[in-house]
Amino acid sequence: MATGIKDRVAILGMGCSKFGERYDAEASDLMVEAYREAITDAGIDPSQLQAAWLSVAFEAMNIGPSAIPLSMALRLPTIPVTKVENYCASGTEAFRGAVYAVASGACDIALALGVEKLKDTGYGGLPVRSRGLAYDMMANSGTAPGFFAQIASAYRAKHGVQRDDLKRAIAHVSVKSHANGAKNPKAHLRKVIDEATVLNAPMIAEPLGLYDCCGVSDGAACAIVTTPEIAKSMGKHDIVSVKALQLAVSNGWELQGSGWDGSYFHTTRVAAKRAYDEAGISKPREELSMFDVHDCFSITELVTMEDLFVSPEGGAMKDVMDGFYDADGQVPCQIDGGLKCFGHPIGASGLRMIYEMYLQLQGRAGERQLKNPRLGLTHNLGGMPNQNVSAVAIVGRYGD
Amino acid sequence: MEAPMLIPPYPVPSNLSQPFWDGTRRGKFLLQKCGACGAYRWTPQWLCTKCHSLDFAWVEASGDAKVYSFSVVHRPPLPGFKAPYVVATVELAEGPMMLTNIVDCDPKDVKIDMKVKVTFDKVSDEISLYKFRPA
Numbered sequence: 424m425a426t427g428i429k430d431r432v433a434i435l436g437m438g439c440s441k442f443g444e445r446y447d448a449e450a451s452d453l454m455v456e457a458y459r460e461a462i463t464d465a466g467i468d469p470s471q472l473q474a475a476w477l478s479v480a481f482e483a484m485n486i487g488p489s490a491i492p493l494s495m496a497l498r499l500p501t502i503p504v505t506k507v508e509n510y511c512a513s514g515t516e517a518f519r520g521a522v523y524a525v526a527s528g529a530c531d532i533a534l535a536l537g538v539e540k541l542k543d544t545g546y547g548g549l550p551v552r553s554r555g556l557a558y559d560m561m562a563n564s565g566t567a568p569g570f571f572a573q574i575a576s577a578y579r580a581k582h583g584v585q586r587d588d589l590k591r592a593i594a595h596v597s598v599k600s601h602a603n604g605a606k607n608p609k610a611h612l613r614k615v616i617d618e619a620t621v622l623n624a625p626m627i628a629e630p631l632g633l634y635d636c637c638g639v640s641d642g643a644a645c646a647i648v649t650t651p652e653i654a655k656s657m658g659k660h661d662i663v664s665v666k667a668l669q670l671a672v673s674n675g676w677e678l679q680g681s682g683w684d685g686s687y688f689h690t691t692r693v694a695a696k697r698a699y700d701e702a703g704i705s706k707p708r709e710e711l712s713m714f715d716v717h718d719c720f721s722i723t724e725l726v727t728m729e730d731l732f733v734s735p736e737g738g739a740m741k742d743v744m745d746g747f748y749d750a751d752g753q754v755p756c757q758i759d760g761g762l763k764c765f766g767h768p769i770g771a772s773g774l775r776m777i778y779e780m781y782l783q784l785q786g787r788a789g790e791r792q793l794k795n796p797r798l799g800l801t802h803n804l805g806g807m808p809n810q811n812v813s814a815v816a817i818v819g820r821y822g823d
Numbered sequence: 824m825e826a827p828m829l830i831p832p833y834p835v836p837s838n839l840s841q842p843f844w845d846g847t848r849r850g851k852f853l854l855q856k857c858g859a860c861g862a863y864r865w866t867p868q869w870l871c872t873k874c875h876s877l878d879f880a881w882v883e884a885s886g887d888a889k890v891y892s893f894s895v896v897h898r899p900p901l902p903g904f905k906a907p908y909v910v911a912t913v914e915l916a917e918g919p920m921m922l923t924n925i926v927d928c929d930p931k932d933v934k935i936d937m938k939v940k941v942t943f944d945k946v947s948d949e950i951s952l953y954k955f956r957p958a
Contacts, residue, residue: 566896566898566899566900566910568894568896568898569894569896569910570894570910570922572894573892573893573894573910573911573912574892575894576892576893576894576935577891577892577912577935580892580935625897625898626895626897627896627897627898628894628895628896628897628898628910629894629895629897630894631894674872675864675866675868675872676872677920678865678866678919678920678921679862679864679865679872679873679918679919679920680863680914680915680917680918680919680920683920684891685891685892685912685920686892807922809912809920809922
């Protein structure tokens, strides 16, 4: 009988490149930047790495196929290296591979690294894909903002919310992330903004304006994992361990007249329930210290707070406006700036979220440091509201 | 000098979806209906979502639907799309929901629960896109 991943794997070291328009760097530069920080943090020799996972969402853009680009860039010791892609949740997928490898006993130390290099394609959003069944069926409809904006309409219809009230609440989501991102030296966007700026910005897809949408960044993030016993034997203290790792993938249920009402993410609710079960969490609103969610759009973050059972259903707007998720609130969300401001190098984002939780749990988050956090959750979503992959990871202090 | 004509990416039918696109080209709106449990499904898939049966037939659907949710896109993904336009999730009379565009009306007039009817937009000899207009 499976018992789950809780406390079987520890994070030995992590690293993250500066995110942004990295015209100064190639993908390999970004990989090395994140890796050097991680391996220095871990305090191991590269020869001790026994397996590695690479996550990239758009491999054709500046990186190339297979796992060879990672093995070459890091000069890995001819070990098994696996390349994974799972939409915007790819980074958490690489982490999952490394964590399970250690948990299974197949190796003592494994590495996960995510990278994306898209800014020099000359294109602002994500490259448009038009092959494969899902794309064939939706190619006439257009954009990611257009798909995610429909959550806002469905949420309004379900909860009887006025357009301007919802618009103000999602504006606060972005204002909060900008305030946090301004304190993060590695963030892509480091500018404090006010509510009026958000409300008056150009419309992208009603009701989402410019500041309701995250951009795309260049960047890389890296994790090195081992068992808690090995970490202790190396003299590590303040050990951060993995409490839960869950992934839920749509099977088409959402669109089959099944009762899904378009106002929430079915997969996130499924993954969150499993993750809380795995981590032994019964009251997430009280037990979680902080979280970093997939705020590809401000409305995504708002409904995700409900899908993770932190805000009650229909209650996220009130929590947001009350400052519950602000840096000085009860459960800070996107303390590093989130996708909105830290940035969104697709294949690296899941690992970037875990990186912030890890820094916070070790008391190394600098100006952003929260008081005594014990348990952090990351949520990494890929795809569209009706058809997506949702990853939930929970990390915390080992021994708690 | 004349600017090159820009067109949005068109669907590339697969073995599975070819009958659907053959249908739209002939002005027919076809859906897969499970031969075992009778459930309709969308998008095209080999297995029934409800009972996993492989037995299905392409049958002509009513084309009736209502708007479930929608947004108005002001910034299209590529040149060639004429913004603003409506992207919507519609609930088909047969049950499944579908991502599509609402056309033949002012974006300001689109409402949730509005009744809509399928319509076809011939964009090439092979492809007619499915869209919905006010019923």
